[in-house]
Amino acid sequence: MRFALIAFAATFLSTIGGAVAVEEGKGPSKVCTLRPLGGGLDDTDQVEAAIAKCGHFGTTIFGPGEYNITRKMTWDLVSSRVDLHGYLSFKPDIEYWLNASNTYRVIFLQNQASWFVVTGHDFVIDAHASGGINGNGQPWWSYFATRVREDGDGRPIAFTLSNVTRAVVRDFRIEAQPFWCNIVADSSEVTYDGMYCNATNQDPTYAGINIVPNTDGFDSYRSDKITLLRWDNSTNISVKDAICRGGNGIAFGSVGQYVQFNDIIDNVYMENLKIIRQDLQIQPNHHQGVYFKSWPGSVDGVPPVGGGGAGGYVSNVVTKNVTLEGVIVPVHLYQTNGGHAGDAPSKLQFSNLSFVDWTGFSEGSNQCSSAAPCPGMNFENFNIAVENGATPTYTCINVVSETGLPGCEVIGSA
Secondary structure, three states, rough: OOOOOOOOOEEEEEOOOOOEEEEEOOOOEEEEEEOOOOOOOOOOOHHHHHHHHHEEOOEEOOOOEEEEEEEEEEEEEEEEEEEEEOOEOOOHHHHHHOHHHEEEEEOHHHHHEOEEEEEEEEEEEOOOOOOEEEEOOHHHHHEEEHHHOOOOOOOOOOEEEEEEEHHHHHEEEEEEEOOOOEEEHHHHHHHEEEEEEOOOOOOOHOOOOOOOOOOOOEEEOOOEEEEEEEEOEEEEEEEEEEEOOOOOEEEEEEEOOOOOOOOOOOOOEOOOOOEEEOOOOOOOOOOOEEEEEEOOOOOEOOOOOOOOOOOOEEEEEEEEEEEEEOOOOOEEOOOOOOOOOOOOHHHHHHEEEEEEEEEEEEEEEEEEEOOOOEEEEEEEEEEEOOOOOOOOOEEEOOEEOOOOOOOOEEOOOO
16 A cells, blocks of 8 residues: 655644544645534535545544435545544435435446445545444335335445555444445455444344345455455455355355356455354345356346346355355355246356365255356365254256265256
8 A cells, every 4th residue: 555655744724514624734644534513414515525635645534423424425535544433324315315316326237326436546444343334224124125126226335446446445334234235346456354244124023024135245346356354357356254144145146147248257265254044033045155146048138137148257266164054055056047947058157166174054056057067166175064964965967077075966957
């Protein structure tokens, strides 16, 4: 991380939106300090003003508390630092946010909406495990519990990094995201060091029912050299020390949705993962541990809801030292996502996938495409037991070569 450090003697005070901002000098040494206005007042103006003053070659410090954010917001950060000791609280006005003019569409994938976008290069955002984003998701989850959810329907991604180079996001918390928690897109050399995402339903009307789908912890698209610590053409992804409680597990895909593009996921290393299935009354549909999915080879409709027919590949993926608790299927690969009977097989190939030092309770299934069978499926020290004590079973369909999986039943074609 490159920062120019030049000291200036001048110090002066300015006022941003009613909160005091202190700027020490100009250029690389300037510092802006904010505190919440409180009383239900709108903090968006003062936040944007501080970032405009200190987002390039400066430091912006947010004091503790909640900052009321009422409209879409972009931070352009260059050789700078943000210390976020409080929460950016996005107002839960569902109809407002669902109006496409009130969010950004910087993510090409499925035309998803974003209400907060960070762009730029050579910056650090440190939330000190005491700040981040409050998405106020409960009204969203309850609202969509009785309505149809579709990709691209306008539910906003909580935290979007777009066109970012050389950045660190540290000890950042996201509470109650309405939709996806994070996405990094069209970016490179980004490290997330300590990210917490929590989407927990508190509405007793829907106890025991999953009304928080699509609250993905992390998504990446067309990005390179991304590192996740303590926690889509995407390449060179590193993940270490991650815990997933509930949800649907860790997914690669869905890929192959946009027929005009080849999807590529290459060189991914994941180590020290714990995937825990919650009580069925809390999270009834957590089935997979790590899973891979693609659309079929036929085109059925258009994105963001339909699609399929694209090529590409997913290759050189290593998952090591993985512990499962109560997950139904530890490793699941299927290439019929969004498909129908009679669809052409996918031409997108999964290859060189390694599963090393796995323990826990589950069963397994790999169903590759007959048009692009899977070579290089490697299982090493894969010790997964069935909770009821039965002999574990493994199904392998259109798998060209596999090593280390005892009793894998290879079935010709799907």
